[in-house]
Amino acid sequence: MNSFRQEFLAFALQQGVLRFGEFITKAGRPSPYFFNAGLFSDGASLGSLGDYYAQALLTAEADGLGFDMLYGPAYKGITLAAATAIALARRGRNLPFAYNRKEAKDHGEGGLLVGAPLKGRVVIIDDVLTDGASKRESVEVIRAAGATPVAVAIALDRMERKGVEGALSARSAVQEFEAEYGLPVLAIANLDDLMGWLDATADTNLAAHRERVAAYRARFGVER
Incomplete structure (x- = not known):
């Protein structure tokens, strides 16, 4: 495992973004851990998060x-893309970025898109991928502008099958998105x-959670 992935998980735990205990997920499942990227909610933590995204992208670029x-x-992806662009610039990769509005503006520059013109090879930056709806919309927006989406970057891939007990999907939301669009989903860290x-x-207090996380993975997880 790349060291920055371990560092990211420790950082997320320190920030209260990653928690262990008893939680109910959006899908209604009891989970032994919870991850809420919305809790990276101050300048220092957002700056560090952008740096982890940058490291994940530069690792993928090297590959x-x-x-x-x-x-x-919109909305979470706006600050994440900006933070990642700043982090990349500090590492010598000064890239343009853009984002969308939820509703078209009818004055000023107008339209749904803000920032640099969409062109070339574009990476979509967001926090997680659950049902994939916003990423699918992003792909269509990018292609409609004449640019090419090449990847999606997220903070954590839970590597879970969708559905309910006894009727679980064969693939996770990430795997289904990758199969549908032929685009890699790059996670700073995943369940592995x-x-x-x-x-x-x-x-030892942290290690005590491993057995429950392993059982959860055996029940709902997928292989990469």
Whole structure:
């Protein structure tokens, strides 16, 4: 596991974004952990989060992914794309970015899009991918502008199958999106990384959660 992935999980825990205990997910499942990227809610934590996105993108670039700009879908993706663009610029990759409005503006520059013109190879930046609706909309917006979406970057991939007990999908939302659009979804960290981090930790209180997370994965998880 890349060290920045371990560092990201520790950072998320420190910020209260990653929590262990008993939670109910949006899908109604009892989960032994919870991740809420909306709790990166001050300048310092958002700046650090942008740097982790930048590291994930630069790792993918070293593996062959080419990209020319960033796109942040409203609303969470707007600040995430901006923070990532700043972090990349500090690392010598000064890229343009754009984002959308929920409703078209009928004065000033008008339209739904704000920022740099969409062109070239575009990475969509968002927090998570659940049903994939906003990412599908983003793909269509980017293609309609004549640009090419090349990847989606998210903070955490829970690697879970969709559906209810006894009728679970064969693939996760991330896998279904990748299969539908042929685009990779790049996560700063995923459930594999979380399991590896819990395996490696010297914190006995933290390690105590591993068994429950492993059981949850066996019940709902997918393989990458």
